Amino acid sequence: MNSFMKWFHKWGSPPWFYRVSGKMLPWLTGLFVITLVYGLYAGLVLAPADYQQGDSFRIIYVHVPAAWMGMFIYMVMAAAAVVHLVWRIKIADVVLISSAPIGAAFAFIALVTGSLWGKPMWGTWWTWDARLTSELLLLFIYLGIIALHSAVEDRQSAGRATAVLTLVGVVNIPIIHYSVVWWDTLHQGTTVMRLDGPAIAPQMLWPLLSMAIAFKLYYVIVMMLSARGEILARETKSRWVRELVGGE
Amino acid sequence: MSVWQAFIELLKRDLRLAMRRRAEIANPLLFFVMVIVLFPLGVGAEPNLLERMSAGVVWVAALLAALLTLDSIFRSDFEDGTLEQLLLSAQPLSVMVLAKVVAHWLVTGLPLLLVAPLLAMLLGMKSAAMGTLMLSLLLGTPVLSLIGAIGVALTVGLRRAGVILSLLVLPLYVPVLIFGAAAVDAAASGLPVAGQLYILAAFLAMALSLAPVAAASALRISLS
């Protein structure tokens, strides 16, 4: 426990975060490119066309990972919110607010690709189905978090207020995930993330997983880049930033 | 002084204030009636058209009435320093918040509930749907007050909140609106409504247990 807390505080220290994230970025970028290229090639070229949907099913390689990311990023933010409120670790606040726009972007992509897909499948761009509604809610909650953060002038209060809002919005996540189970929806049920193994052909599954990993790497990279900028801006007065800038 | 007594005292105070408050332009009941009466005037009074809109109109009016009065939960207390005193009181803040939310509901939600059947009749709603309308409002309007309290608590200290309160609160209101109106529509068409009502009840249970705590911590942040 003690060493856990130590690790925790180490990551919580801005200079350490700045240094380590700087070292990690090139590696992450490399991995990202590899998984992305494999996922796209395998998904768009290698995988066979669906016997029902033809080629239009290939939008799955963007839709599903993007939808997962929208939820995953929110969970990361919620965790950061808890860390920030309970242990008052500054980095958590930076992670939270740097993640929000990325999460919003993924939620938006899931919505757009979903409705593009919905037109041929269901004959409509949009219905007030529980999964669709809750996903739209997710996008609005992201926007609300961003707006609240920019509206509170005091930086300390801004971080804590957005953390509370983030935690309030968490109730929406299980609703998104279980909406297909709880309600009789148009949207199809869980096929990949099932306890009894995925109900999907392996030629389709591998590219999908690869794309999912690529999206996660993309998130980590962008989040770190924006967090680094934010940290520098916040700590302009501190010694390590001055040394950093002076040393260049 | 026990927590319960403090709860009651604060509730009584808020109700008394609501009675005395001046220029309540956003008087929820009046607003509710106004929307529902102005509608036929603007749209033209075709009975068939009106009947098909009735559930939606009543629910939208209820939602707007709640939204427009949200600010009153904490704003005036913030401006005259009472909120500071609540924060510094020896009683748990979330209980105090709950008292204020209950007061808000009693002032904005309950009266709507009482006049809703009348107005729905005016719009030509089928009497078969009346019971469901009442029940859906009974379950739904407290959720509006509870969720709203979190939004107001988060934004009460802002100097340029602008439209943020609505932005925060509306998305969370939309599901209540959709399921509420859907229940009434289903009842009017003779379909089962238990599903929608259970969902509304679940919303209420969740809001009741989480909102006061969330609003209390939001208030602490907003005031610092």
Add this chain to the structure above:
Amino acid sequence: MSVWQAFIELLKRDLRLAMRRRAEIANPLLFFVMVIVLFPLGVGAEPNLLERMSAGVVWVAALLAALLTLDSIFRSDFEDGTLEQLLLSAQPLSVMVLAKVVAHWLVTGLPLLLVAPLLAMLLGMKSAAMGTLMLSLLLGTPVLSLIGAIGVALTVGLRRAGVILSLLVLPLYVPVLIFGAAAVDAAASGLPVAGQLYILAAFLAMALSLAPVAAASALRISLS
């Protein structure tokens, strides 16, 4: 300092305030958009139904948006003592009142005018009716601000104005609503609209010449 300069300065101040004002929950534009977006959610999105309601919905939303923001014309100035200063100023009060009403219209009426076509389209209004919609709003919304100013001036000093403001103002608003919506409906059905528009123009001319003076003397009474 000339009257004209004072008019401009006050107008500029009110616009600046509107920009900075915090927690403008009754933000008219947002409210307008909200009503029009929530409607299909509550009523269900049948295109035919929506199209037939569109003129009425837009006009009711515009009327409510004006009504809900009326208070802002004088209330905050009353509460922080600025109204006393206006009364004690060396400039004619009715001109000052007109400046405040113009500011109110620029903040609440004009933006509606700009987004109305978009929202009407969303509700499926025929494009033939669009021009008439704009024109009717252009003539009608200033009347709402002008009449409203008299109402607020009469009630601003009251401590229990309660619903009085709405009761005073609404009866005068209803004709504007009826002729405005009727003009749009007529245009959508390809009927002539000049009659309704002339009537709206006459309302405007009358309100413009009488309202500032009436509101100014109402203010003097309210403050003593």
Add this chain to the structure above:
Amino acid sequence: MTDLANSTVHLQADSVECSRDDRLLFENLSVEVSGGEALILEGRNGTGKTTLLRILCGLRRPDEGEVRWGGVPIEECAVDFHRHMVYVGHLDGIKRELTALENLRVLQTLSGRGRYSVEEALEAVKLGGFEDIPVHFLSAGQKRRAALARLLVTDARLWVLDEPFTSLDVHGIELVESLMDAHLSAAGALVMTSHHQVHLSAGVIKRLNLSEG
């Protein structure tokens, strides 16, 4: 500096009476103040000082009696009277969302240009450096200074002040007293209430205690 002597400065209340909620605050009260004179209203809390000030500047009509400016009832010469009078009350008429500078500029427009420019006035009340901050963020004393700066941007001959020293620190009080001295020496008139000692070195000082009588 504009010349103040070209019109007579003379405010007179003639046997005014006022009651609130059936409680008589004062009756048959006559006071007057002319250029170079300061009238200080004293009295215990709730005796009617604020009410009297509001009557004197025409915000409220007395139940009986009359208030005259240069011999003319103030209702009949409202515009002229208002051009020459400035009132700073408990409510300061300052918009919290606007900066001190923006607030003053509007107030100046309403009452006509005066001795100081808006910027100079803020400098004079020691708010230099805070011009561009919305008044909301100022401390209690700084808010009061912003309200009092209005006295300088007009060339009003009559100042009517309700507890001007509230929230001011010692330096602030001295500052305002020196502004009052300058006003009185320039043949201006002053009516004010205060619960504190007022140290004026210019002008004729009259006192009226509302608690007695």
Add this chain to the structure above:
Amino acid sequence: MTDLANSTVHLQADSVECSRDDRLLFENLSVEVSGGEALILEGRNGTGKTTLLRILCGLRRPDEGEVRWGGVPIEECAVDFHRHMVYVGHLDGIKRELTALENLRVLQTLSGRGRYSVEEALEAVKLGGFEDIPVHFLSAGQKRRAALARLLVTDARLWVLDEPFTSLDVHGIELVESLMDAHLSAAGALVMTSHHQVHLSAGVIKRLNLSEG
């Protein structure tokens, strides 16, 4: 009268720091006050007295440092601290639509019963006869008295007051000073700001001037 001695009264700020809008108000500031002591904060307008008071009573967190009540950081003993502390600020927390009596009754409920009943407290601040009038109709000084009456209806050991004498007349000030004396002699503690001389005859008086340093 309840017994105040059964728990230690000790408030301590340990090297607190606060800045607003990048302007440093104070840093490395340590003060403490115990039963029978009065701490008077002085300083020019805008030096941060109000801000410090709000930090001391836990409404705001200091940027650095810590405030302790009986040795425990106040966030950790919030309920206990709040039960023993009463704060009257620039904003008085009084609802203008309610009468003084109704206001006090609510405030008493929030902070626990004390030495005086609500009616006695209003009598003590000389608002007898005005209990049933909405606060809105009271004069400035009467409003302030209604706010200060709260001090009497609790048995708080620590009073935190921001310019309590504002709007009060001479008698009002003497009255409040005598209440403070009684509080100090009963081993209560007091932190206050004031721009005026404070005449206390009981207790140990400490002064802190925020303008210096």
